[in-house]
Every structure is written in C-alpha cells, then in structure tokens.
Amino acid sequence: MPYLEFDSSLRVGNRLMDQEHEMLIGYINQLQNVIEHEADGNAIKQVVRGLVEYSRTHFFVEEELMKAYDYPEIGFHLKAHVGFRDSANALVRDLDMGDEIDLRQMLAFLTEWLTTHILSVDAKLADFLRDKQLA
16 A cells, blocks of 8 residues: 555646656655665665655746746745755755664655645645646
8 A cells, every 4th residue: 555645635636747746656655665664775875866856847847837937926936946956955965974864754745746846836736727727
C-alpha cells in the first residue's frame, strides 16, 4: 500500500500538472519504501536525487507556463520553488557527505511540502490556467 495516494484530493485539474504531481508522489512512495525496508544509503540517495531532479523539471514547466501567460502570482510561486530547491539541495549535500539524517523526518518534510504546495499554490495556478482554457 502506498504511503501517499495520488487521488482526486490531490488533483488540480490540469492534465500536465496532475501527471507530474503523480510522478512526484511516486518518488515519495519510493522513498518511504526504501526507508521502511532499511535499504542502504545508496538506494536512499538514488531516490532522493530522482525526486530532486524531477522536481526541477516540474518546476521548470510550471515556471514557463507562468511566464507565458503572465501569471499574476508568479513571484510568490517562484519563491516557493526556490525554497524547496534550497532545502532539497541541502538534503542531497548532507546525504552525499554522509551526515546522519532522520529519514522519517525527511520523508515527513517532503510529503508535507509537496501536498501543501499542490493543494494551495499549484491549485491556484491550475485555476488560472483553466480560466485561460489551458486545462
């Protein structure tokens, strides 16, 4: 059973964004799986790196949409992305350096950040795009 289910409660109604969010949730579930099965550090690093890399792709897509359609809340949305990137990069750096990390706390942070971001920040962008008839 997945740690986090990508269901209608996390859908924002934009096909592309929903597909990408589902991929991100998949990484969260992979991370939970490797933590639960006490996989070695390399497996954890691989999943975290995958999540971070895919989030960069996802953020790029959203940021290009916001620019292309003059999204009025672009500044706030970009700050959220930068904040996540900074935290995620620090996490990868700490993992690479072999620092001791509370894996469950890391999972909780990533889950909370992603779900909150989808339900509030991304949902507003999806509504804006829908109004532009870009669902």
